[in-house]
Amino acid sequence: MILGIDVGGTHTDAVLVEGCDVRRKAKVSTDASHLLTSLSRAVKAVLEGENPLKLRRVVLSTTLSTNAIVQGKVDKVGIVLPSGPGLSPSHFQLKDPVHFVSGYVNHRGIEMAAIDEDEIAGLASTFHDQGIRHAAVVGKFSTRNPLQELAIKDMIGGRLRHVSLGHRLSGNLNYPRRVATAYLNASVWETYNHFVGQVLDFIREQNISAPIYILKADGGTFKISDSAEYPVQTILSGPAASIMGVLSIVSCHEDAVVIDIGGTTTDIALFARGVPLLEPLGVTIGDYKTLIRGMKTKSVGVGGDSAVSVEDGNLKIGPRREGVAAAFGGPCPTPTDAMIVLGLTSIGDRQKAAEAIDAVAKEMKSPVEETAERIVGQMCGIIASHVGQVIEDVNNRPVYTIHELLEDARLQPRVLYLVGGPAKPLSANLGKLLGCSVFVPEHAEAANAIGAALARTTAEITLLADTERKVLTVPETGTQVKIPAHFKMADVIKAGEDMLRREAVNMGADEEDLELEIVESQEFNMIKQFFTTGKNIRVKIQVKPGLIAVLQ
Amino acid sequence: MTKKKKKTALVFFPAFDWAISPTHPEREERLLYTQDQIFEEGLLDFDNIVEYKPGIATVEDINRAHICVPDAQSVTMEPHLISAGGAITAAEKVLSGQADNAFALVRPPGHHAMLVVHGARGFCNINIEAIMIEYVRKKYGVKKIAVVDTDCHHGDGTQDIFWHDPNVLYISVHQDGRTLYPGTGFPDDFGGPNALGATINIPLPPRTSDEGFLYALDNLILPILDDFQPDLIINSAGQDNHYSDPITDMRFSAQGYALLNEKLSPHIAVLEGGYSIEDALPYVNVGIILAMAGIDYSHVREPDYNSAALKQSDDISRYIEKMVQYIGNQWKQRHAIKEKLVGSAKHAGRKKNIYYDTDNISEQQEETVRICRDCGGVVTIDSTADTGNRIFAVIIPALSCDACRREGEDIFEKTEKGKYRHVYLQDKDRGVYLAK
Numbered sequence: 001m002i003l004g005i006d007v008g009g010t011h012t013d014a015v016l017v018e019g020c021d022v023r024r025k026a027k028v029s030t031d032a033s034h035l036l037t038s039l040s041r042a043v044k045a046v047l048e049g050e051n052p053l054k055l056r057r058v059v060l061s062t063t064l065s066t067n068a069i070v071q072g073k074v075d076k077v078g079i080v081l082p083s084g085p086g087l088s089p090s091h092f093q094l095k096d097p098v099h100f101v102s103g104y105v106n107h108r109g110i111e112m113a114a115i116d117e118d119e120i121a122g123l124a125s126t127f128h129d130q131g132i133r134h135a136a137v138v139g140k141f142s143t144r145n146p147l148q149e150l151a152i153k154d155m156i157g158g159r160l161r162h163v164s165l166g167h168r169l170s171g172n173l174n175y176p177r178r179v180a181t182a183y184l185n186a187s188v189w190e191t192y193n194h195f196v197g198q199v200l201d202f203i204r205e206q207n208i209s210a211p212i213y214i215l216k217a218d219g220g221t222f223k224i225s226d227s228a229e230y231p232v233q234t235i236l237s238g239p240a241a242s243i244m245g246v247l248s249i250v251s252c253h254e255d256a257v258v259i260d261i262g263g264t265t266t267d268i269a270l271f272a273r274g275v276p277l278l279e280p281l282g283v284t285i286g287d288y289k290t291l292i293r294g295m296k297t298k299s300v301g302v303g304g305d306s307a308v309s310v311e312d313g314n315l316k317i318g319p320r321r322e323g324v325a326a327a328f329g330g331p332c333p334t335p336t337d338a339m340i341v342l343g344l345t346s347i348g349d350r351q352k353a354a355e356a357i358d359a360v361a362k363e364m365k366s367p368v369e370e371t372a373e374r375i376v377g378q379m380c381g382i383i384a385s386h387v388g389q390v391i392e393d394v395n396n397r398p399v400y401t402i403h404e405l406l407e408d409a410r411l412q413p414r415v416l417y418l419v420g421g422p423a424k425p426l427s428a429n430l431g432k433l434l435g436c437s438v439f440v441p442e443h444a445e446a447a448n449a450i451g452a453a454l455a456r457t458t459a460e461i462t463l464l465a466d467t468e469r470k471v472l473t474v475p476e477t478g479t480q481v482k483i484p485a486h487f488k489m490a491d492v493i494k495a496g497e498d499m500l501r502r503e504a505v506n507m508g509a510d511e512e513d514l515e516l517e518i519v520e521s522q523e524f525n526m527i528k529q530f531f532t533t534g535k536n537i538r539v540k541i542q543v544k545p546g547l548i549a550v551l552q
Numbered sequence: 553m554t555k556k557k558k559k560t561a562l563v564f565f566p567a568f569d570w571a572i573s574p575t576h577p578e579r580e581e582r583l584l585y586t587q588d589q590i591f592e593e594g595l596l597d598f599d600n601i602v603e604y605k606p607g608i609a610t611v612e613d614i615n616r617a618h619i620c621v622p623d624a625q626s627v628t629m630e631p632h633l634i635s636a637g638g639a640i641t642a643a644e645k646v647l648s649g650q651a652d653n654a655f656a657l658v659r660p661p662g663h664h665a666m667l668v669v670h671g672a673r674g675f676c677n678i679n680i681e682a683i684m685i686e687y688v689r690k691k692y693g694v695k696k697i698a699v700v701d702t703d704c705h706h707g708d709g710t711q712d713i714f715w716h717d718p719n720v721l722y723i724s725v726h727q728d729g730r731t732l733y734p735g736t737g738f739p740d741d742f743g744g745p746n747a748l749g750a751t752i753n754i755p756l757p758p759r760t761s762d763e764g765f766l767y768a769l770d771n772l773i774l775p776i777l778d779d780f781q782p783d784l785i786i787n788s789a790g791q792d793n794h795y796s797d798p799i800t801d802m803r804f805s806a807q808g809y810a811l812l813n814e815k816l817s818p819h820i821a822v823l824e825g826g827y828s829i830e831d832a833l834p835y836v837n838v839g840i841i842l843a844m845a846g847i848d849y850s851h852v853r854e855p856d857y858n859s860a861a862l863k864q865s866d867d868i869s870r871y872i873e874k875m876v877q878y879i880g881n882q883w884k885q886r887h888a889i890k891e892k893l894v895g896s897a898k899h900a901g902r903k904k905n906i907y908y909d910t911d912n913i914s915e916q917q918e919e920t921v922r923i924c925r926d927c928g929g930v931v932t933i934d935s936t937a938d939t940g941n942r943i944f945a946v947i948i949p950a951l952s953c954d955a956c957r958r959e960g961e962d963i964f965e966k967t968e969k970g971k972y973r974h975v976y977l978q979d980k981d982r983g984v985y986l987a988k
Contacts, residue, residue, distance in 0.1 A: 084855070085851050085852060085853035085855075086592075086593050086838065086851060086852060087593050087594070087842075087851065087852075088847075088848040088849075088850065088851050089851070090848065106855055107585045107588040107589055107592065107830075107834055108585070108830070112855040113855075140592060141588075141592055172591075173588060173591040173592040174591055174592060174594045174597070175592050175593060175594055176593075176594035176597065177594060177597070289594075289597055396604075396605060397605075398564060398565075398603050398604070398605050399605065400564075400565065400566050400567070400568050400587070401567065401568045401569040402567055402569050402570055402630050402631055402634060403569050405565075405605070405606070405608075405634060406630060522568060524568075524580055524581035524584055525574060525575075525579070525580070525581065526581070527575050527579070531575070532574075532575065536581065536584070
């Protein structure tokens, strides 16, 4: 048995999955100020009468870090940046003051300026005096050589609770994002670790001895102990949970669109040959662009409860939500009311829905039915045009080789999975607009918790072999090792696969179920004065996001 | 420092799977470290910098700018079509109003490719700026265009293609041809008889630094542009004037390049040469992109930058001042010089020997232009290469007058194929290209 829990913004869901079946499910409303209470109510509901010792694994997806960041309930962070020249310092504006210090490495990872020990010691005292207990240290190109970040951590770490290092959070290049990511990690570290302590206590009280995993934004899991070091990896795991849930219910192997229609917003995601598409660099949370590996999702400001109004003779839907639909006693007409009028669904009070839509119809000077049709049509039109845009974005992603440019592999989804309250009523309309066959999966209301329960452990590793300098650098593990001058692409891949396999198993992956994928492999000759002096080999390998089981 | 932000389109195509040959400077990793620096500085996250995929240029696009022997397919490969396509995409973004300016950061370069193409010279097969220019003239009807070529090598190809064209002002600032390939581009090379002054060459002495480049910009290039009033300014943005470039001898810096770009404010920049792939290109390109987008670039600097060591000598400063004055005077007297030069002649001719260093081909050309006060003048070219190919071409200029059109069509009709592999008619005005 597997226990999956998703502590979402509105609801907390828990499911108990046994083999290929959902054995039990529970939904309670989330109390944002007491997440643990919500979690324990949902868990107790599905575990009642069950033997907790039969649990094989527990997976939790939580909005804790997301909420803390979005609501600004974060700790003060000492931000230390050995940045070197480049973008103006004015572009690094965070919630806390930023300290630019001496030292930096270049694009090949070669040290261009050394750290000034006195300067760092001075900063350590400043942090101490200001009561700062968490720091983020981020160097430009630190993914190419992490030594300066590590050295600074050694110098300031002693007097702090925790130091977040840029190179550990992602192997991708993007200094401003790396700075933001490390800052966020440091700013939620204390809050998150406090929560982890509570969760572990609660789990123990329930007599659960199974290993506990946390869901990440990329739809993969990692051990709760690892999450304590990298809490920022847990942001935006909610949408990822839902998408993985849909995947587990429908067993998709082709290009597809997933649309989750909620009350206020509609979320769009894509599968390429059955694999969820990730953001190329990292997810965005609030104003922060990060390097957190996460699913590419787009949130559109229309939903079943969006307020419908008339402005200058034109229908307007959303992005405001005034409350529930009129059919449920809400204050204004909504698309849900229009669906009820059209007989697409039989929920709520039909009379109230009709009255609300009638008011709109009068203003539009058109019959009620026609008005309802226009509301539903317009809502579907908005969603469909955003889907079109997301697909176009993906298809327009730049490529950097002639081979890829001429090959021009395009995403062409012909299947649409619809989840959320208004999924069934809108399925025909959306399917037609998008030219897709539509499926409304079963258990969709608990897809998030199911997705969490069944998500595989994921990890990614970035390797840069510079055979001129005879160094192999792996930022995610913070390692730099010597390699011989004759090191080849095959050697780098072999080393990477071994490391990633070890790393993934440490993070809780099942050795039997490890699907490694080479995401990137490039090899360049380095030439000085017409002579080859070495090779620059770049490899990125991932454990493919996926599921440990598929429901039947 | 607050600047006005501009929407900048970036067409970045490093062609990581193509090289002229394994150890050739024009090889796979030429833009590798530039990519690293652009990514690491997070430039693509700025809302006003948008990256686009390059298009692929067509044979029709090439035939608007070149006479390829025997035909466009034979002298190009996919990389050339993508590089030219990238330049076209950049121009499209600006002229369609999607961007204020655009930078085509593409390879291979093109400014040594001349009107007639028998093969590759100076790492170039086809001239990507010229193809772009003819494209925007055809598609958007742009009339007056200025090209400022800041590559360290004289852009002899671009000069050749627009030599007779009064509507394309070609200004090249480069290392003195007596000290560097291709050995041309002197102040008295001033344009064809119908287009005198529409070619400006500014050969700078070796070891010229930021000061010298910016002096020429402020005191010569910008005033000439002000007189010419172009509808479109293009920067052939070669980056081999950099002090670290391995095949040139200049002392320009990333700051200098960025400042030049800010002052010149081109609508479109197209990468040309530049082979200091580790020490210059990453910083120069970041500087140019920031300058184009109107973002503070004052903190961009090469790790080993040392302004004192790079300072140019007083001799160089004096030399440049004198040359700038000479060229400026010539520009002011261009109409008078033209009257004197042309007199009552009906046609003017010149003979050229052209060497294709990359493909080791020699070509002899005889070119004739009809003296015309109403347009660029119809041009005929008789070209023989040691590949055994001899061709004859008639070029009717953009915005041609009736007399030049009639003469051009007449010559094309009457010229027998006979000894020629092909006889071509390139009608730039109507976008027609014929070969027999």
